[in-house]
Amino acid sequence: xxxxxxxxxxxxxxxxxxxxxxxxxxxxxxxxxxxxxxxxxxxxxxxxxxxxxxxxxxxxxxxxxxxxxxxxxxxxxxxxxxxxxxxxxxxxxxxxxxxxxxxxxxxxxxxxxxxxxxxxxxxxxxxxxxxxxxxxxxxxxxxxxxxxxxxxxxxxxxxxxxxxxxxxxxxxxxxxxxxxxxxxxxxxxxxxxxxxxxxxxxxxxxxxxxxxxxxxxxxxxxxxxxxxxxxxxxxxxxxxxxxxxxxxxxxxxxxxxxxxxxxxxxxxxxxxxxxxxxxxxxxxxxxxxxxxxxxxxxxxxxxxxxxxxxxxxxxxxxxxxxxxxxxxxxxxxxxxxxxxxxx
Numbered sequence: 406x407x408x409x410x411x412x413x414x415x416x417x418x419x420x421x422x423x424x425x426x427x428x429x430x431x432x433x434x435x436x437x438x439x440x441x442x443x444x445x446x447x448x449x450x451x452x453x454x455x456x457x458x459x460x461x462x463x464x465x466x467x468x469x470x471x472x473x474x475x476x477x478x479x480x481x482x483x484x485x486x487x488x489x490x491x492x493x494x495x496x497x498x499x500x501x502x503x504x505x506x507x508x509x510x511x512x513x514x515x516x517x518x519x520x521x522x523x524x525x526x527x528x529x530x531x532x533x534x535x536x537x538x539x540x541x542x543x544x545x546x547x548x549x550x551x552x553x554x555x556x557x558x559x560x561x562x563x564x565x566x567x568x569x570x571x572x573x574x575x576x577x578x579x580x581x582x583x584x585x586x587x588x589x590x591x592x593x594x595x596x597x598x599x600x601x602x603x604x605x606x607x608x609x610x611x612x613x614x615x616x617x618x619x620x621x622x623x624x625x626x627x628x629x630x631x632x633x634x635x636x637x638x639x640x641x642x643x644x645x646x647x648x649x650x651x652x653x654x655x656x657x658x659x660x661x662x663x664x665x666x667x668x669x670x671x672x673x674x675x676x677x678x679x680x681x682x683x684x685x686x687x688x689x690x691x692x693x694x695x696x697x698x699x700x701x702x703x704x705x706x707x708x709x710x711x712x713x714x715x716x717x718x719x720x721x722x723x724x725x726x727x728x729x730x731x732x733x734x735x736x737x738x739x740x741x742x743x744x745x746x747x748x
Contacts, residue, residue: 415440415447415486422537423728425463427472431729439533439541443488446544448502450535452556453725453745454479455735456564456590457647457670462530463732468673469531476728477535477745478504478528481550481559491544499552501562502535502542503701504528520570520696527696536725536745548705557719557744558712561594564742565715566697566704568594571668572602574694575641579603584639586631586655587646588616590718590742591668595643596625597714601707604641610634611646619741623714634658645669652677661687668694718742 420438425431441447459476461467481501484494494500507514507522514522528534528542550559568591572578583604585592588611596609608627609620617628631654638660644651647669656679659665671677684691697704708715720740723731725747735743 416539420538421726422475422533423477423725424473425476429463429465431463431732433726433728436537438539441486441488441541443490444544445488445541446484446491446494446547447486448480448482448500448535448540448542448547449485449538449747450477450480450482450540450725451747452481452560453477453535453747454560454564454590455731455743455745458530460732460736461670465672467530469525469527471531474530475533475535475537475540476529477537477540478530479560479563480535480540481556481562482535482540482747484547485539488544493544494547494549498547498549499559500547501550501559501701501705502528503546503548503566503697504530504534504563505696506532506543506546517699520698536728538747548701550705551709554709554712555716557722558708558715560744561590561715561718561742562701562704562708563697564590565594565598565708566700567591567668567694568598569700569703569707570696570698571595571643571645571666571694572598573698573700574692575643575664575666576690576692578641580605581640582638582660583607583641583643584634584655584658585609585625585643585645586651587611587644587669588613588620588628588741589645592643592645593620593623593718593741594715595645595668596620597623597711598707599641600624601711608634608639613738616741619717622717639663641666643668647671649675649677656683659687659689662689663687664690664692666692666694719744722746
């Protein structure tokens, strides 16, 4: 493969890519470099994060996955070629990419809820992702980013956008008492976003002492073990752990007229129970928050302001071709955010 045309024209030929098959096997393959459509750009990734969605795809499947799939949806990189109709970015630009590829025409897209698009085809899930030397993406999904923040921080823009959508979904957080259950990447970014949005007090609960230390470093007011929460009630509860115990506990800690926001991803067929009388009596709201909706641009703008806190979440990194080792590290909980590097 020749890189002679880097930033000066579309490369052609073969490239390496990570592939996950339907029988949940990981391999590194040689495949054809994508040819961009008129409305697409070709990106050469420089950093890509691994998250719970990737684990679902690998271990037992995830809604909308088109196997065999090249994973990778939290990423940043350089534009190396553009389709003839693309005007918002050019070759050489450093970009972060919104992975949600949508139709723009259905009722959900037109109402500002693109994450609910009936034709949603996420990069790294329904179409090839960034665990490859090149990835083709719609031009409108590529957002210019100041490269000085670093590729690793830029690759956190996608989860930050999800956190901003969660905070917005709570329908009002200023001066309110906030609880975040789960101290992973999503929980910590929600805590940071809540503090930035003017929350009165932010409490984060997680059983892992190392995560609580990071939570204190990013500025939460209280970082505690789940069994230390006691009987205090909260105006807004974010369940960002994706485990039944957190869901059950969170529903018991919502104040009257408060909001419970489900952010953590549970297994597709998992079931949970709650007491409907409590929902009636206390008039709290049960809200789902799915992906990043229309908040990617807002996350691009916010990240430079919180980049020092965001860096505290970044842990181990692995060469992209060691995808299996990166997954094992993430599962072992060795760091908050595990990332893939390309150099």
